[in-house]
Amino acid sequence: MILETIEKENDIKNVAPENWNLLAEEIREFLINKISVTGGHLGSNLGAVELTMALHLSLNLPQDKIVWDVGHQSYTHKLLTGRRAGFENLRKYGGMSGFPKRKESNCDCFDTGHSSTSISAGLGLVKARDLRNEDHTIVSVIGDGSLTGGMAYEALNNAARIKRNFIIVLNDNNMSISENVGGMSKYLNNIRTADKYLDMKEGIYNSLMESKLGEPIVSSIRKAKSSVKQLVIPGMFFEDMGITYLGPVDGHNINAMLKVFREAKRCKSAVLVHVITQKGKGFAPAEKHPARFHGAEPFDVKTGLPLIPKTKSNYTDVFSTVMCKLGDRYDDIVAITAAMPDGTGLKRFKNMYPERFFDVGIAEEHAVTFAAGLAAGGMRPVVAIYSSFLQRAYDQILHDVCIQNLPVVFAIDRAGLVGSDGETHQGIFDLSYLSSIPNMHIMAPKNKWELSDMMKFAIDFHGPIAIRYPRGEAYDGLREYRAPISFGEAEWIYQEKTIALVAVGSMVKTALTVREELIQKGFACSVINARFVKPIDTQILDEAAKTHRLIVTMEENVASGGFGEKVRDYLDRHCPDVKLLNIHIPDEYVEHGNVDILRREVGIDAGTIGQKVLALMR
Numbered sequence: 044m045i046l047e048t049i050e051k052e053n054d055i056k057n058v059a060p061e062n063w064n065l066l067a068e069e070i071r072e073f074l075i076n077k078i079s080v081t082g083g084h085l086g087s088n089l090g091a092v093e094l095t096m097a098l099h100l101s102l103n104l105p106q107d108k109i110v111w112d113v114g115h116q117s118y119t120h121k122l123l124t125g126r127r128a129g130f131e132n133l134r135k136y137g138g139m140s141g142f143p144k145r146k147e148s149n150c151d152c153f154d155t156g157h158s159s160t161s162i163s164a165g166l167g168l169v170k171a172r173d174l175r176n177e178d179h180t181i182v183s184v185i186g187d188g189s190l191t192g193g194m195a196y197e198a199l200n201n202a203a204r205i206k207r208n209f210i211i212v213l214n215d216n217n218m219s220i221s222e223n224v225g226g227m228s229k230y231l232n233n234i235r236t237a238d239k240y241l242d243m244k245e246g247i248y249n250s251l252m253e254s255k256l257g258e259p260i261v262s263s264i265r266k267a268k269s270s271v272k273q274l275v276i277p278g279m280f281f282e283d284m285g286i287t288y289l290g291p292v293d294g295h296n297i298n299a300m301l302k303v304f305r306e307a308k309r310c311k312s313a314v315l316v317h318v319i320t321q322k323g324k325g326f327a328p329a330e331k332h333p334a335r336f337h338g339a340e341p342f343d344v345k346t347g348l349p350l351i352p353k354t355k356s357n358y359t360d361v362f363s364t365v366m367c368k369l370g371d372r373y374d375d376i377v378a379i380t381a382a383m384p385d386g387t388g389l390k391r392f393k394n395m396y397p398e399r400f401f402d403v404g405i406a407e408e409h410a411v412t413f414a415a416g417l418a419a420g421g422m423r424p425v426v427a428i429y430s431s432f433l434q435r436a437y438d439q440i441l442h443d444v445c446i447q448n449l450p451v452v453f454a455i456d457r458a459g460l461v462g463s464d465g466e467t468h469q470g471i472f473d474l475s476y477l478s479s480i481p482n483m484h485i486m487a488p489k490n491k492w493e494l495s496d497m498m499k500f501a502i503d504f505h506g507p508i509a510i511r512y513p514r515g516e517a518y519d520g521l522r523e524y525r526a527p528i529s530f531g532e533a534e535w536i537y538q539e540k541t542i543a544l545v546a547v548g549s550m551v552k553t554a555l556t557v558r559e560e561l562i563q564k565g566f567a568c569s570v571i572n573a574r575f576v577k578p579i580d581t582q583i584l585d586e587a588a589k590t591h592r593l594i595v596t597m598e599e600n601v602a603s604g605g606f607g608e609k610v611r612d613y614l615d616r617h618c619p620d621v622k623l624l625n626i627h628i629p630d631e632y633v634e635h636g637n638v639d640i641l642r643r644e645v646g647i648d649a650g651t652i653g654q655k656v657l658a659l660m661r
């Protein structure tokens with residue numbers, strides 16, 4: 044095995060060129076076998092094997108730096124920098140992260156997880172290098188999907204001015220998680236499909252350059268402000284901005300890439316190398332279903348089928364179904380996703396109402412302001428975005444939606460702990476960042492029927508309203524508790540005495556387990572389903588404070604700015620005699636791992652809560 048000879052960074056340089064393709068094959072086999080057990084980002088990694096090898100052959104790590112956009116495609120980079128053993132525990136609690144981590148290796152120069160940051164971060168590293176008179180190469184690797192994010196253009200706009208070397212590798216596989224969308228994608232596609240004419244273009248270029256008059260002609264074509272130049276030079280969009288464009292080059296041909304990277308390193312400017320790759324390359328099921336294998340659960344290597352077939356529906360499925368029903372009932376409902384039609388469950392809505400569905404690319408900020416525009420124009424927009432990605436659109440929520448009190452529904456999926464993607468993806472801040480915004484309203488369902496009811500309530504609501512629900516299986520208990528949603532009202536699940544558990548969304552299920560334990564220990568215990576996090580139901584709190592000795596708030600959100608803080612603020616002022624215990628995630632970042640383990644680690648599991656309550660009651 045050649046792969047076994049690679050123990051650390053730069054060892055790849057000892058592999059003979061005639062063995063490079065063999066090494067690429069071994070890496071693919073390794074990744075398929077490991078990811079089939081642990082789960083992980085398979086398709087993007089299979090597509091970036093040769094590209095990563097070529098970068099490692101061209102660079103000298105850790106002096107030279109590679110910034111991986113999103114970072115989900117960095118597995119080969121991890122393999123080539125001495126982290127082969129880490130794949131045993133990839134994305135497991137305490138194990139290796141699925142994303143670049145500075146604390147994991149000095150070959151990871153910048154942590155990522157959210158998209159479209161690599162050019163900004165790379166440019167910062169370039170400026171730091173130059174100001175400190177250092178001399179090394181900095182490469183940002185960005186996918187065509189991530190190039191749909193606004194931040195990438197802000198960075199390109201800045202990078203265009205620099206007079207020192209900065210390499211941007213555009214890893215273009217024509218896919219985001221799902222099919223890539225938009226004008227830039229179309230532009231890149233045109234370059235790619237013009238590939239067959241490239242030989243002809245090169246022929247024209249070479250024969251022109253051979254003749255005496257050739258050079259001035261080529262130079263005036265380069266300067267010409269017409270599409271004629273596209274005949275000779277692809278990538279004029281970047282060239283016109285002031286960024287040198289090289290490519291397109293076959294991202295599975297190492298020699299071809301080495302040649303272009305050599306040229307790129309000589310440029311005294313920002314240079315974009317356009318590399319064409321295939322997502323899922325080398326594994327037939329992933330080539331055929333690139334979206335499904337973007338982030339794969341453990342699967343059977345022979346068939347590509349999931350090892351644990353899905354039996355129960357998750358919250359995303361429930362959202363998906365109710366959106367289709369609402370789409371039928373109201374013809375002014377529109378749905379917006381930022382590049383996640385599959386992940387958010389909007390694909391069915393897209394198929395049923397294509398003209399009322401919008402995939403705006405990985406552009407959460409734009410998605411929110413676009414929704415505000417739709418609402419101002421008389422439509423009923425539903426923006427479905429994961430909790431952690433919505434962090435990006437804070438100002439748009441405040442400035443464009445909430446100041447104008449526009450009726451935009453925010454469907455916030457993956458709220459709470461998400462597990463193996465780790466710190467960058469945990470949805471544990473949304474209650475805090477949303478509830479500080481005037482005019483915003485927030486709900487969280489206790490089970491799958493309540494999500495459906497809340498969506499119906501939200502669609503008729505007169506202002507901004509958010510519904511946050513977690514990743515994974517939808518809770519199907521408490522079906523009989525289905526009182527109509529009434530604005531700002533919580534719901535008694537059990538109304539007793541002594542201890543009142545006031546739980547938000549996913550924590551209602553946990554509260555039922557805690558209650559069982561407390562009852563066994565001889566305490567009467569009520570359970571309140573908060574339903575609304577903003578506004579909080581002060582009437583039910585007054586009532587609970589009168590009849591209970593201890594009130595316990597429970598939420599899957601950090602402490603600062605969360606539900607518990609609001610309840611404490613209210614009770615301190617109005618019911619100072621009742622004891623209060625706040626259960627929440629500590630104000631820290633939570634790393635990757637199995638959600639049940641993480642819940643225990645952060646102290647929001649039933650066992651830990653029960654112990655804390657009992658300690659207080661004693």
Ligand SMILES: Cc1ncc(C[n+]2csc(CCOP(=O)(O)OP(=O)(O)O)c2C)c(N)n1
Binds near residue numbers: 188
């Ligand atoms: C801000 C943000 N929104 C959404 C995502 C989810 N996401 C992860 S990878 C990805 C697609 C990236 O496509 P591309 O850059 O082309 O990389 P590929 O996987 O195709 O190699 C998306 C939408 C994210 N990581 N960050």
